[in-house]
Amino acid sequence: MDIASVIGMVAVWILLGWAMMTGAGIGPYIDIPSVLITFGGSIAALLISYKMEHIKGTFKFFMIAFKPPQVDVPGLVKKMVDYSTQARRDGILSLEQSANQEEDEFLRKGLGMAIDGAEADTIRELLELDMDQTLSRHKENASIFSTWGALAGGYGMLGTLIGLVAMLLNMSDPSAIGPAMAVALITTFYGSLIGNVLGSPINSILILRANDEALVKQLVLEGIMSIQRGDNPRNLETKLLSFLPPSQRISQFE
Structure with missing residues (x-):
């Protein structure tokens, strides 16, 4: 759970609720026709703007914002260095069992290609394509929320115009x-x-x-390429630690 995101979301609602309560209370801010125009209209417009498969995943995307998949990046660096050490000592074919048991699909795919003897350019090309497509999908999913915000603002203004027309038609009653x-x-x-x-x-x-995930995949890609080339594990570790903040750069060779 990302505590900063949770605190921020809770704080926003508390501050807005407090501001409304100190004024006229919550009641005046609840209006069913306005809810239908703004919430209903903007959601209906989203259905026009996106495929149903994207809309169905909206709740899952929302939860990822507050509870993203956890990746032990220092642990991942150690794993890549261990793979490199094993490959240098026993040959890259000795990683086959480890690759088959690897839970990370991206790492498993890359190691599998390296073990099968694929060319370095082919491995990099295919893994970078995987990275680019994954990042593109994630950003498209994220755009649902920015689009919703823009549409809701437009429908909010549309509702205001509808209300103003109704008000102007009733100008004969000043109290209304x-x-x-x-x-x-x-x-x-x-x-x-x-x-x-x-x-x-x-x-x-x-x-x-999405950018954090792409960074982790870039780390894995560089590790696989180093293993495929047979680089020194120390050099590999130095390269991979550069992906981490300075406070997390702990070498296992020290």
Whole structure:
């Protein structure tokens, strides 16, 4: 669980709730027609904008923002160095059993190609293609939330215009203007809420998650290429540790 994301989301709702409670209370901010226009309209527009397979995965993507897959990167570096040491000592074919048991699909695929004797350029080309396509899919999934935020803002403004038209048609009753104006503005409030609490922040954190995954895959790719070339394990470790923050660069050879 990413504690910063959780704290941020909880804090946003607490601050907004507190601000509304100190004013007129929560009640005036609840309006069913405004909910239907802003939430319903923006979600309907998402159905037009994306394939159903993307929409079905929205909840899963949302959860990844707060609970991303955990990767022990220092442990991964150690594993790659151990593989390199074994390959230098016993030959790269000795890694076949380890490769077959490897849980990481990307690492298993790369090691398998190296063990099978594939050319270095072929291994790099195929693994980079895998990385690029995975990153592209993740960013496309993240874009659902930014699109939702933009659509919600538009539908919020549309709802406000609908409310203003209704208000202007009832100008003969001055006492109704204030409440009508409040209702008209609620849709803009809902649109801003979706865009700034759910849309943009979730999109941003999902892109960060995707970039983190791409960085780990780049680390694995460089490790596989070094193993395939038969590089010295110390040199491999030095290269892979450069992917880590300085505070995590602990060498197993020291």
